[in-house]
Amino acid sequence: MTSSANRTWTHAWLMLAPSLALLALFTHWPAIATFIDSFYSTPRPRRPSRFVGMDNFEQMLTDPVFWQAMSNNFWFAVGTIPVSIALALLMAIWVNDKIAGRTLARMAFFTPTVLPMIAVANIWLFFYTPQYGLLAQVLGAFGMNSPNWLGSKDTALFAVTVVAVWKEAGFFMIFYLAALQTVSPSLAEAAALEGASRWTYFRRVQFPLLMPTTLFVLVNAVIGAFRTIDHIFVMTRGGPDNATALLLYYIYQVGFSFWDTGYAAALTVVLLALLGLIALVQYGLLERRIHYR
């Protein structure tokens, strides 16, 4: 190797070093440490941490709250991901056209995204309040009885899912809107000349062109389904009787309410594995089908 090439390499590594150090310190090391911790018992002042092998994971198998949180999270994901993506697409196509008050509509759809989640949760808390909350008043005007949305096991998970959709859809709309603006207008003109209907144009031209964006949005939506829990804290605290306990909320509870850090680490490993698996499917399988030539 010549000395100038050598210097280039040194340069490159030096330039990369700060980011690498930060990435290792704040992303890789915590992940590895969590993985290691998951095989140890929780350290207590009077009982130091010791190696327990798979104990924490075995505990999980018999922990009803864990399974409830898993199933809650599954339904939460099933509820939020397709609906928020479909809504985002619909809104984006709508405000992409030259409709009257387009800017206002765009702003209205985007507003939930810029609001802090805690504020959103408080607003919805009022919507859901029994007897005099917004929903109860609207339903009452039609002579209908409003259920105790957040206080009943049958409706609580649905109620918090709706809030997440409301919040996420506007965010995803921005990506779709950006993608739609890059679609060449000549395509629309050509379709119009061919006499294609609006629906055909969407199905055969717009939607396929949006697929890479959809993948990106999908990845974000999946992460969101496992990550947004702020509103759970404000609205239900996982209740009633764990009906709205999502996986991340349960991890928080075990880690910071019960201070059972060993078990919390094991739960985190499961969450990481789950997300890793989903990412693998998304990038390994879906991406290959989307970025066709």
Add this chain to the structure above:
Amino acid sequence: MTRSIDRRAVLQGAAAIAAATVAAPALAQARTEVSFFYPVAVGGPITRLIDSFAADFEKENPSIALKPIYAGTYQETIVKALTAHKSGTPPVTSVLLSTDMFTLIDEEAIVPFDDFIRTDADKAWLKSFFPGFMENSQTEGKTWGIPFQRSTVVLYWNKEAFKEAGLDPDKPPATWAEQVAFAEKLTRRDGGNTTQWGLQIPASGFPYWLFQGLTTQAGAILMNSAGNRTAYDAPEVIEALQYWVDLSRKHKVHPTGIVEWGTTPRDFFERKCAMMWTTTGNLTSVRANAKFPFGVGMLPAGKRRGSPTGGGNFYLSKKVSKAEQEAAFKFIQWITTPERAAKWGIDTGYVATRKDSWDTPEMKAYVAGFPAAAVARDQLEFAVAELSTHENQRVTKALNDGLQAALTGTKTPEAAMKDAQAEAERILRAYR
């Protein structure tokens, strides 16, 4: 001549500057900084009251810099305090739930107050608190917490609604049966819609606390004082839960599902419920917001009267310097003098935590003009310690989950309490 004066002046000036630069850090060092975490669980301008107390204290003790930090709800505050403890720099003192005592001891996060009690005045000070409040402050023969914002559960009722229902507006229900009978008269229906509930007992956040009112009245004690045994499945406990569930399912005088802790006072102001159970800590807020005459009474009796105590204690952190602990101790003594305890009670509605503060002229005048303020104190005679065990959060969650399961109708009261007890047993076995 002028030169020499000049030189002397310059020298003097230099000396003065040198002295100042040496003295300034010394002065700064002499100021002990006391960080103080406190939570807010009720309505009203609590943060402003604390800040003004802190300012007054600093004025009297210039060597101490008190830093009050509002840390969220009780739950959020203990998370922050313990996280800070684990990272090595905890707040010097914090107000945390009295029930977190065992957790804090197990984490070795706090020191007992006994080491700071030296003079007879100190001993008298420690003895001045209501014994009912000390039950959740002492274990293993030591005092770990100093009662500060303490409370009991009380019954608030809307006198106007009582009049409309043909009830004596000055007479709250005295027994369980009366409570149901009154609530039936107070519940108003408009077709299938209920426009006013007779009674609300909140079940979000800390359902166990309000439930402990019912279990105490049924004659049960939920845990032992060592904090390693619970009695969630005792027949009296199941009976108490059955009563709560029946209020909504059988008598239909209480909303079904989970009643929110936070919105219950609002429901009361909006006349959506005629009677509510909530903390006496809400007294000042209710007084400010209720647009109708209201009454405050002890909880109705089952086999006996009863309510748990509740609220927060001062704790001293272990991982801070002795000087900081001493400064914090000084502040805790300062803020719990009879006059200040009385002022705190008057401004918030919390129960002034020591007997002699009720003899101060301010408190006497306040109670004379607003007799409701004394209800919680009088109820202390029937009060029991709040549910508190080792691994408190987890053991309490087992009970909370069971309560919510029964109230939402997924389990019978008996099955719910059996499950809760089994879970508590599993966790507490290690502490016997």
